[in-house]
Amino acid sequence: MKALLLKDWYLSLRYCRAFFLIVAVFLAGAFFSADNFFFITYPVMIAGILPMTLLSYDERDRWTQYSLALPFTRAELVSCKYLIGLCFFGITFLATLTAVGIQTAINGGFSLSYLFSVAAVLFTLGLLGPSILLPFVFRFGAEKGRIAFYITIGMICAVGTVLAGLGFQTVFPSDKSEFLWLMGFAAAAVYLISWRLSIRFYQKREL
Amino acid sequence: MNALEIRNVTKTYPNFTLNHLDLTLPNGCIMGLVGENGAGKSTTIKLILNMVEKEGGTIRILGTDQEKDLHVTKQDLGVVLDEVGFPQCLDAKQIEKVLKYTFRNWDGALYRCLCRTLSVPMEKPFQEFSRGMKMKLGIIAALSHHPRLLLLDEATSGLDPVARDEVLSLLNEFTREEDHAVLISSHIVSDLEKICDYIAFLHQGTLLLCEEKDRLFEEYGILSCSKETLNALPPDAVKGVQLSPYGAKALVMRKRIPLGMDLSPVSIEELFLLMVKKNH
Numbered sequence: 425m426k427a428l429l430l431k432d433w434y435l436s437l438r439y440c441r442a443f444f445l446i447v448a449v450f451l452a453g454a455f456f457s458a459d460n461f462f463f464i465t466y467p468v469m470i471a472g473i474l475p476m477t478l479l480s481y482d483e484r485d486r487w488t489q490y491s492l493a494l495p496f497t498r499a500e501l502v503s504c505k506y507l508i509g510l511c512f513f514g515i516t517f518l519a520t521l522t523a524v525g526i527q528t529a530i531n532g533g534f535s536l537s538y539l540f541s542v543a544a545v546l547f548t549l550g551l552l553g554p555s556i557l558l559p560f561v562f563r564f565g566a567e568k569g570r571i572a573f574y575i576t577i578g579m580i581c582a583v584g585t586v587l588a589g590l591g592f593q594t595v596f597p598s599d600k601s602e603f604l605w606l607m608g609f610a611a612a613a614v615y616l617i618s619w620r621l622s623i624r625f626y627q628k629r630e631l
Numbered sequence: 632m633n634a635l636e637i638r639n640v641t642k643t644y645p646n647f648t649l650n651h652l653d654l655t656l657p658n659g660c661i662m663g664l665v666g667e668n669g670a671g672k673s674t675t676i677k678l679i680l681n682m683v684e685k686e687g688g689t690i691r692i693l694g695t696d697q698e699k700d701l702h703v704t705k706q707d708l709g710v711v712l713d714e715v716g717f718p719q720c721l722d723a724k725q726i727e728k729v730l731k732y733t734f735r736n737w738d739g740a741l742y743r744c745l746c747r748t749l750s751v752p753m754e755k756p757f758q759e760f761s762r763g764m765k766m767k768l769g770i771i772a773a774l775s776h777h778p779r780l781l782l783l784d785e786a787t788s789g790l791d792p793v794a795r796d797e798v799l800s801l802l803n804e805f806t807r808e809e810d811h812a813v814l815i816s817s818h819i820v821s822d823l824e825k826i827c828d829y830i831a832f833l834h835q836g837t838l839l840l841c842e843e844k845d846r847l848f849e850e851y852g853i854l855s856c857s858k859e860t861l862n863a864l865p866p867d868a869v870k871g872v873q874l875s876p877y878g879a880k881a882l883v884m885r886k887r888i889p890l891g892m893d894l895s896p897v898s899i900e901e902l903f904l905l906m907v908k909k910n911h
Binding site for chain 2: 426427430431434435438439481482484485486487488489490491492493494495496497500628630631
């Protein structure tokens with residue numbers, strides 16, 4: 425597993441530079457506008473796509489086939505992508521929360537419950553994307569998985585727009601902490617289920 | 632103990648079937664897998680590595696059932712596929728670091744020594760390597776953890792004659808150990824003829840033969856004769872024929888033809904081509 429993580433780390437340093445730039449720009453945006461939903465959530469959602477980006481490079485380089493000739497189990501190959509995804513997500517999640525926390529403190533509107541609401545939403549959105557998409561990627565390959573990701577993002581945006589049009593204004597319900605805890609736990613559970621499902625799909629995939 | 636035992640293995644694709652394959656590779660030997668494109672050579676190697684699922688039969692690798700802890704067995708396998716699958720952006724040094732954590736018997740000194748011997752640059756990204764250079768690095772990586780069985784799929788294709796010779800020498804060196812073995816598929820039959828102890832012919836998913844190379848040379852010969860002479864031979868003596876306006880070139884079994892006929896030695900390439908023609 426250490427070998428796989430190291431390999432993905434090298435790939436990330438080479439191919440995911442744009443991601444680091446995007447995160448920096450959007451965190452700057454979040455810093456100046458902490459109540460802007462788009463600036464706050466986009467980096468964690470993009471972090472969710474990184475394992476897929478790495479899988480695309482693996483397929484292009486034929487690493488997908490070669491790795492099966494090496495002493496790794498298929499479960500390890502899948503788990504590596506989930507773990508690297510968690511690393512990127514965790515770093516982006518903490519950076520975004522820090523930016524929101526500092527910005528609200530400077531503006532004098534710092535509130536732990538608000539920060540907790542933001543954390544719950546970020547946690548859910550950040551984990552939901554890869555949870556839905558990675559099983560498709562491990563079942564059908566990175567190309568089709570990527571298409572599914574864009575469709576999912578489009579659908580989330582469309583649903584958000586429709587809900588906003590219907591008057592659902594409270595994006596971060598700061599007075600509903602039980603609901604937020606539940607949402608976070610549900611996202612974590614979905615991520616774990618997705619992980620298990622991806623392993624199952626990949627065990628049967630022919631390469 | 633045999634390094635590899637394949638028994639009655641079958642795999643079906645929409646337009647191709649690997650048909651009840653049986654192969655045995657003894658320790659200390661090199662077996663060449665010969666066949667046209669799509670004959671089933673790569674499928675055989677993929678089945679051994681469980682990259683595709685077999686529909687029936689059994690595979691034993693180094694005495695262990697393939698379905699049992701294959702990832703552990705793979706510690707003792709060195710594999711080179713037709714496309715070397717290292718990440719394009721990594722250089723040989725980074726690849727070494729990754730493989731160091733992959734194989735428990737990784738020998739960094741051997742890896743660097745082989746890179747020097749085969750003139751593989753250490754700090755150039757893999758994507759800038761020529762196909763031959765990529766293949767060399769693949770072979771070096773496959774050898775640097777002291778495997779007991781090498782599986783090479785078209786590993787000499789793309790190499791220039793000098794590099795091919797170097798690689799073949801490495802393989803010969805590798806099988807000096809009694810418990811080492813190599814299964815190598817190649818289109819370049821002359822390479823296989825140089826180094827192999829056993830030859831297996833695959834044609835359209837069916838194993839035509841699997842035999843010791845020297846025995847093939849003893850058993851088969853080429854008869855150049857007229858069509859009338861050919862027709863007079865016992866049918867079971869003739870294993871393949873190529874007709875031309877000037878006569879016939881026949882692959883025959885030496886023991887089954889009348890004494891006194893002048894036979895020329897057969898090359899592995901001729902043997903394969905004439906056998907395939909018979910099967911057509």
